[in-house]
Amino acid sequence: MDHLTELENKSIYIIRESYHQFGKIAALWSIGKDSTTLVWLCTKAFFGKVPFPVVYIDTGYHFQEMYDFRDHWAEKRGLNLIVARNDEALAAGMGPESKLECCTQLKTQALKDCIAEHGFDALLLGIRRDEHGIRAKERYFSPRDQQFQWDYENQPPELWDQYSAMADEETHIRVHPLLHWREIDVWRYIQRENLEINPLYFARDGKRYRSLGCRTCTNPIESDAADVDQIIEELLTSSTAERAGRAQDKEDTYTMQKLRALGYM
Amino acid sequence: MAAEAESLAFVMVGHIDHGKSTLIGRLLHDTDSLPEGKMEEIEEAARAEGRDVEFGYIVDHLREERERGITIDTAQTFFSSKTSGRDYVIIDAPGHKEFIKNMITGASQAEAVVLVCGVFEGVQEQTKRHAYVVKLLGLDQVMVAYNKMDQVGYDQARFLEVKKDMGEFLGRLGVQPTLEVPISAKCGDNVALRSENMPWYDGPTAVEGLDLFRKIPSPTEKPLRFPVQDVYEVDGERVAAGRVESGVLTRGQALRFLPGDQLLRVREIVQYGRDGVERAEAGECIGLVFDQADEVPPRGRVGYPEGEAANMTDRFRGTVFWLSPAPLEGEGAGLTFKCSTQEQPCRVAAIRERIDSGSLEHLPADAGRLEETEVGELVLATDGPVVLESFYDVQELGRFVLLRGRHVVAGGIVTHTQDAAV
Numbered sequence: 001m002d003h004l005t006e007l008e009n010k011s012i013y014i015i016r017e018s019y020h021q022f023g024k025i026a027a028l029w030s031i032g033k034d035s036t037t038l039v040w041l042c043t044k045a046f047f048g049k050v051p052f053p054v055v056y057i058d059t060g061y062h063f064q065e066m067y068d069f070r071d072h073w074a075e076k077r078g079l080n081l082i083v084a085r086n087d088e089a090l091a092a093g094m095g096p097e098s099k100l101e102c103c104t105q106l107k108t109q110a111l112k113d114c115i116a117e118h119g120f121d122a123l124l125l126g127i128r129r130d131e132h133g134i135r136a137k138e139r140y141f142s143p144r145d146q147q148f149q150w151d152y153e154n155q156p157p158e159l160w161d162q163y164s165a166m167a168d169e170e171t172h173i174r175v176h177p178l179l180h181w182r183e184i185d186v187w188r189y190i191q192r193e194n195l196e197i198n199p200l201y202f203a204r205d206g207k208r209y210r211s212l213g214c215r216t217c218t219n220p221i222e223s224d225a226a227d228v229d230q231i232i233e234e235l236l237t238s239s240t241a242e243r244a245g246r247a248q249d250k251e252d253t254y255t256m257q258k259l260r261a262l263g264y265m
Numbered sequence: 266m267a268a269e270a271e272s273l274a275f276v277m278v279g280h281i282d283h284g285k286s287t288l289i290g291r292l293l294h295d296t297d298s299l300p301e302g303k304m305e306e307i308e309e310a311a312r313a314e315g316r317d318v319e320f321g322y323i324v325d326h327l328r329e330e331r332e333r334g335i336t337i338d339t340a341q342t343f344f345s346s347k348t349s350g351r352d353y354v355i356i357d358a359p360g361h362k363e364f365i366k367n368m369i370t371g372a373s374q375a376e377a378v379v380l381v382c383g384v385f386e387g388v389q390e391q392t393k394r395h396a397y398v399v400k401l402l403g404l405d406q407v408m409v410a411y412n413k414m415d416q417v418g419y420d421q422a423r424f425l426e427v428k429k430d431m432g433e434f435l436g437r438l439g440v441q442p443t444l445e446v447p448i449s450a451k452c453g454d455n456v457a458l459r460s461e462n463m464p465w466y467d468g469p470t471a472v473e474g475l476d477l478f479r480k481i482p483s484p485t486e487k488p489l490r491f492p493v494q495d496v497y498e499v500d501g502e503r504v505a506a507g508r509v510e511s512g513v514l515t516r517g518q519a520l521r522f523l524p525g526d527q528l529l530r531v532r533e534i535v536q537y538g539r540d541g542v543e544r545a546e547a548g549e550c551i552g553l554v555f556d557q558a559d560e561v562p563p564r565g566r567v568g569y570p571e572g573e574a575a576n577m578t579d580r581f582r583g584t585v586f587w588l589s590p591a592p593l594e595g596e597g598a599g600l601t602f603k604c605s606t607q608e609q610p611c612r613v614a615a616i617r618e619r620i621d622s623g624s625l626e627h628l629p630a631d632a633g634r635l636e637e638t639e640v641g642e643l644v645l646a647t648d649g650p651v652v653l654e655s656f657y658d659v660q661e662l663g664r665f666v667l668l669r670g671r672h673v674v675a676g677g678i679v680t681h682t683q684d685a686a687v
Contacts, residue, residue, distance in 0.1 A: 001546065001548050003271075016495055043537065047497065051497075162603055164673055
């Protein structure tokens, strides 16, 4: 079995385990390459139709291309799309002056409200270990408590393919079916599956986005890679970090840990 | 497109403070595997906190880990060997006894082991415990890295002394190291670059040692086992979804599903986006449609080739590593046994042996309990029948966890699928 097929099968197994264990489950779709790959893997896991909702967190600061791609893909794939948005914070003028506060309000809080409203007990997320040191510490099934916090000092054991069920005191489980994929794996898989992907990743006027977030806090990289093949070529020779263009990783060394402990993705 | 590189996962184990995280940092640094700006970021974090730059910071990412100078949880990082072209997944495991569940979590995902032993202290309690655990988990490719050679003046005599102790201990476990290499992760000796400080050593470097690990073949050659994971309705048809755990499954094949003894013929192997799939091998997630359309086996049933005798049992022996601070007492009220997709309430019928995993000493088994980090040879009895294999025959159906309530409290392997009456 080749490497990509191995990664794919492991992810599908995890997706099916989570669907079996949890009654109310949804996939978080940020419109980026990883979560689009996640939604595609869910499609394959269930033979053509994702049997649960796909949640999009709208910060109000996303790129127009992301909204367009979202609507196009959701229709094409027949997704049950739920849009989560913290309208109250937006109306009060929340913006990226403080990244920790802004991400917490517009992403984490919006997600919390959405989970409460729909009663989800598990969420599938497309995070990967190689993205950030703090994500390298994650489990496939990761519990979040009442306060939505990640108890990273006391994670449950996870042996072989035995994933932990939810304990009573916990509010929901984060499921990470793509944890073992690397950035280059995702692109090679997109190439192999001929997956349609958000055009912001492809270079225009010598720049492209390598990681997507809010337009206020995401910077493009210098690049001439205008299609998937060229992106793969570029990654093979580049030594820049994938999230180098993401401001919330930089504010201080432990911002990502603080954000994630508070329930950030 | 270039040929796809092979990928191999290894776990880094050993006693607290013997330099596991530092070795990982050094490996990444000396093989040019760090992203641009990573070293600068670490230097800045160290400066801000008024401490020396540590290679361990690369993997010890939690603030608590850096402040205490220890690894708390297992992490995974990636690097590519320039010499072999192979991709590696490095699984870092904490060396503290209190984080043993995190160490086992990491080790259960690995194919090979790097056992790090600081030569100043030599073989310590967690060195032994970790070696024992990886052996239990069936990992038999072990490279020993004798670290901190700089602290003993690169002294060959000290290296040989620790190597002798280690050899005696590993010998008791039946582990034959693939390589034993003297290194200094801090100074970079014999990690990726050959050391000039130890002219008496002319063996491979640690990175070359990694390239000696063999890729564990997928269990395609073993007999077919197909546990049902779930049943879905697809276009009006009921499909039994699952992963082929071992062997090869072919279209048209007759399978016996146990428990329940259903004999069913595979009409179709379903994979999204593919038509006319004729076969599926170990590791593939598929769906099955049967000739007998209304007899779809539920989750937990295991498909066997027709005519093959099955190891169906409700009383068997296993070696169990206890992971919970709350000990096993007596029969272990409220335990659940989970193996593959099978799940059954179970009780401990007998504790045959009780072993201290840090010293390998046998403890009194008649006390009727098993404490955290202890290993037990148990007789387990499940309420209903389960289909098992000895771990040494088919790993995928020979490894299990025990849950109490909804928490995993132990991990184990099946040593005997039947227990002759005790």
